[in-house]
Amino acid sequence: MTSLSFVGIMPAAGIGSRMQLELPKQYLQFGGRSMIEYSLLALLAETRIEKVIVALHPEDKRFQQLAISLDPRIYTVTGGVSRSKSVLNALCSLSSSDQVMAVVHDAARPCLSAGDLKLLLDQAQQDPKQGAILATPVRDTMKRAKGGYVLRTEARNDLWHALTPQVFMASELATQIMAANSAGVDITDEASAMEWAGFRPALVKGSSNNIKVTQADDLALAACLLQQNGHQENQ
Numbered sequence: 001m002t003s004l005s006f007v008g009i010m011p012a013a014g015i016g017s018r019m020q021l022e023l024p025k026q027y028l029q030f031g032g033r034s035m036i037e038y039s040l041l042a043l044l045a046e047t048r049i050e051k052v053i054v055a056l057h058p059e060d061k062r063f064q065q066l067a068i069s070l071d072p073r074i075y076t077v078t079g080g081v082s083r084s085k086s087v088l089n090a091l092c093s094l095s096s097s098d099q100v101m102a103v104v105h106d107a108a109r110p111c112l113s114a115g116d117l118k119l120l121l122d123q124a125q126q127d128p129k130q131g132a133i134l135a136t137p138v139r140d141t142m143k144r145a146k147g148g149y150v151l152r153t154e155a156r157n158d159l160w161h162a163l164t165p166q167v168f169m170a171s172e173l174a175t176q177i178m179a180a181n182s183a184g185v186d187i188t189d190e191a192s193a194m195e196w197a198g199f200r201p202a203l204v205k206g207s208s209n210n211i212k213v214t215q216a217d218d219l220a221l222a223a224c225l226l227q228q229n230g231h232q233e234n235q
């Protein structure tokens with residue numbers, strides 16, 4: 001197996017417009033911590049991750065008020081106008097990225113489990129060229145719509161929900177995000193940029209509990225899932 005190091009990259013420069021709150025969602029508090037702290041702690045608990053680079057909104061004044069910002073393994077950069085630009089800014093801050101794999105994880109996914117992260121890094125170490133992402137198979141019957149009516153039912157066998165973290169060689173990922181951005185390709189996750197360049201990232205089946213907090217009612221669910229996880233870990 002290749003000797004590689006892992007660096008966490010956390011895009012956290014979003015404003016959470018779909019939550020329709022004054023506060024960017026990553027700073028919402030539940031169970032005694034803010035969402036971004038849970039997401040960071042999940043990465044930092046994995047011993048193979050040496051440091052985490054957090055991309056913050058240019059006007060962010062909140063991150064430095066969190067106790068976790070004093071952790072010596074955490075570095076910050078200024079994020080960009082889109083998620084992919086925030087990820088790119090963090091990747092570009094790496095001085096030497098030759099043998100480094102980037103573990104990109106949304107600040108808005110606070111329920112990542114240690115077990116899922118371990119499986120993902122194991123797979124990325126086995127096949128670093130293609131990289132790997134956490135994903136869950138779709139569960140429901142899938143409908144193709146047209147004008148608000150069902151056009152047909154789609155085969156769901158090979159459909160997955162892409163989650164984060166997503167792990168790729170840092171320098172290759174930076175190259176492909178830049179290429180996709182220059183070509184005007186819409187990339188909503190790291191895998192999209194790599195796929196567009198011809199790579200075939202591995203899908204690592206993760207827990208559907210690793211939700212992205214997107215709408216207001218996702219917050220109560222995230223709090224509930226985290227409480228459940230904490231409860232299980234203490235048993």
Ligand SMILES: Nc1ccn([C@@H]2O[C@H](COP(=O)(O)OP(=O)(O)OP(=O)(O)O)[C@@H](O)[C@H]2O)c(=O)n1
Nearest residue numbers: 011012013014015016017018081082086107108
């Ligand atoms: N310019 C941006 C936009 C998003 N993100 C981050 O990307 C992750 C996933 O994005 P999303 O859920 O879309 O977050 P927001 O952009 O904050 O939400 P919305 O789209 O509702 O505005 C979040 O951790 C968010 O902070 C980022 O770093 N830089």
Ligand SMILES: C[C@](O)(CO)[C@H](O)COP(=O)(O)O
Nearest residue numbers: 106162163164188189190212
């Ligand atoms: C990266 C991501 O979380 C994978 O599911 C997602 O693509 C983020 O972007 P979105 O605009 O909230 O879909």
